Amino acid sequence: MPSTAMAARWSPSFLLSCFVLLNVCFPLLGQPAVEKKLKLVIMVFRHGDRSPIQTYPNDKYKEDSWPDGFGQLTQLGMDQHFELGKYLRKRYSGLLNETYNKNEVFVRSTDVDRTLMSAQANLVGLFPPTGRQVWNPNIKWQPIPVHTMSQSNDMLLIAKENCPRFAELVNETSTSEIFNELKKPYVDFLKTLPNHTGYSFDQLIGSKGPYMWWTIYDALFCEKIHNYTLPDWATTTVIEKLLGLQELSIAAYFGLYKQQEKTKLTGGVLVKAIIENITQALAPSSKQKMIMYSAHDMTVAALQSALNVSNGKLPPYASCHLFEIYEVGNDYTIEMYYRNDSSVEPYKITLPGCSQSCPLEKFTDLTSSIIAKDWRKECGFEDKNSDKVFGLTIAVIVLGLTLFVLAVMLIFCRKRLLGASYEAV
CATH class of the missing domain: 3.40.50.1240 (Phosphoglycerate mutase-like)
Known part of the structure; x- marks a missing residue:
């Protein structure tokens, strides 16, 4: 008859543990190593x-x-x-x-x-x-x-x-x-x-x-x-x-x-x-x-x-x-x-x-x-591009206003000239 120690070794719980371990290990052994x-x-x-x-x-x-x-x-x-x-x-x-x-x-x-x-x-x-x-x-x-x-x-x-x-x-x-x-x-x-x-x-x-x-x-x-x-x-x-x-x-x-x-x-x-x-x-x-x-x-x-x-x-x-x-x-x-x-x-x-x-x-x-979000700004540099954009914007606004004023003056002068012509006739 097998000894008590031998019987314990082959108990159902031991066999179940072996079965689980084999099911986990064999798939891993079959997987190829990931290439580096x-x-x-x-x-x-x-x-x-x-x-x-x-x-x-x-x-x-x-x-x-x-x-x-x-x-x-x-x-x-x-x-x-x-x-x-x-x-x-x-x-x-x-x-x-x-x-x-x-x-x-x-x-x-x-x-x-x-x-x-x-x-x-x-x-x-x-x-x-x-x-x-x-x-x-x-x-x-x-x-x-x-x-x-x-x-x-x-x-x-x-x-x-x-x-x-x-x-x-x-x-x-x-x-x-x-x-x-x-x-x-x-x-x-x-x-x-x-x-x-x-x-x-x-x-x-x-x-x-x-x-x-x-x-x-x-x-x-x-x-x-x-x-x-x-x-x-x-x-x-x-x-x-x-x-x-x-x-x-x-x-x-x-x-x-x-x-x-x-x-x-x-x-x-x-x-x-x-x-x-x-x-x-x-x-x-x-x-x-x-x-x-x-x-x-x-x-x-x-x-x-x-x-x-x-x-x-x-x-x-x-x-x-x-x-x-x-x-x-x-x-x-x-x-x-x-x-x-x-x-x-x-x-x-x-x-x-x-x-x-x-x-x-x-x-x-x-x-x-x-990593700085804006290195130049954090270093204390003035943004020359922003200055250029701002200056260009101001120049465009001034030019627009100048053209508007000239247009108004032109219309006004034309009306005055037309009015004078009607009076002469």
């Missing part, structure tokens, strides 16, 4: 290594100390972007054609030498000429268009430079209680810098302080990379403290005080453009596969602050924020990655409130609060 297909890549990257933008008054290395002057892409910077281009070729070999196709790739840069040159160096690595695109066998390069516009009109990649209200917010932040509290630990350190740098303490601690200490750090950082001899006072500790002030500056630009408003005026502008890019690229008639934006550390920082995924660090040279748009069944998802170290794979970024593979519709909904 990469459709589009959008990237925003910082230019490569450069010479200092400017330097502090007492620095012995002036502009003529740098082969191409201040703010220019170096050969190291060119190599960094060539390497990034090769990495992108490898990562997206299944998406892109082997050869450049103008319908698939669009590149835009700020109108600055180092960003334009970085984009070009990147494209050398991404699209080395092959086949019919080899126009000179001695040159492993082909010209690929990089689009740009004047800095004064660029409201996308350097929005903060062209928004009066944003400048007001930064000034307000520099006098805010939270900013001054965070700056307090550095005050004694800042007092030691005037004799070394040539900046006054008021310049360093005042409303323009972030720009002054930014200049000191940037100059020393660039000089160190390129093996220039640093002054004795520029110890490792000094440079670390200047870096801390740099990171405080980033926080002051994009956070700490009225962050939501700052976001709408800076990184939110780029987020809006990226969402529009995606919508257009996913249209049935579109062949778009890659959109590339070549910009600056503050562009990347503004974007990541807007998405609330910033690590608070200064984006390094050739750092790259990637948006990958996938088709999954009948839906689309977005995955984000950040490449800030060429020795490792990009790390995954998750938009707060969503999964790492975020449905496009949810991504759009979650970012709607950081």
Whole structure:
């Protein structure tokens, strides 16, 4: 006879549970996995290594100390972007054609030498000429268009430079209680810098302080990379403290005080453009596969602050924020990655409130609060078009009234003339 334990194992309730489980599992096992297909890549990257933008008054290395002057892409910077281009070729070999196709790739840069040159160096690595695109066998390069516009009109990649209200917010932040509290630990350190740098303490601690200490750090950082001899006072500790002030500056630009408003005026502008890019690229008639934006550390920082995924660090040279748009069944998802170290794979970024593979519709909904309804108006620009319309309206009204008055006068004069003629007869 079977044991009591065996009988319990094969009880009706146990058999019923097995039956239900099999009915649930077998249909699932028979369903094919939903295909995940990469459709589009959008990237925003910082230019490569450069010479200092400017330097502090007492620095012995002036502009003529740098082969191409201040703010220019170096050969190291060119190599960094060539390497990034090769990495992108490898990562997206299944998406892109082997050869450049103008319908698939669009590149835009700020109108600055180092960003334009970085984009070009990147494209050398991404699209080395092959086949019919080899126009000179001695040159492993082909010209690929990089689009740009004047800095004064660029409201996308350097929005903060062209928004009066944003400048007001930064000034307000520099006098805010939270900013001054965070700056307090550095005050004694800042007092030691005037004799070394040539900046006054008021310049360093005042409303323009972030720009002054930014200049000191940037100059020393660039000089160190390129093996220039640093002054004795520029110890490792000094440079670390200047870096801390740099990171405080980033926080002051994009956070700490009225962050939501700052976001709408800076990184939110780029987020809006990226969402529009995606919508257009996913249209049935579109062949778009890659959109590339070549910009600056503050562009990347503004974007990541807007998405609330910033690590608070200064984006390094050739750092790259990637948006990958996938088709999954009948839906689309977005995955984000950040490449800030060429020795490792990009790390995954998750938009707060969503999964790492975020449905496009949810991504759009979650970012709607950081997108300005009327950027120019919120920046404090006068609407020139409205002024033109108003002026034209007034002109039309004045012209109409003038014509009406002339018509009345003409009728009146004609009646007088006709009356006089009857009397003469």
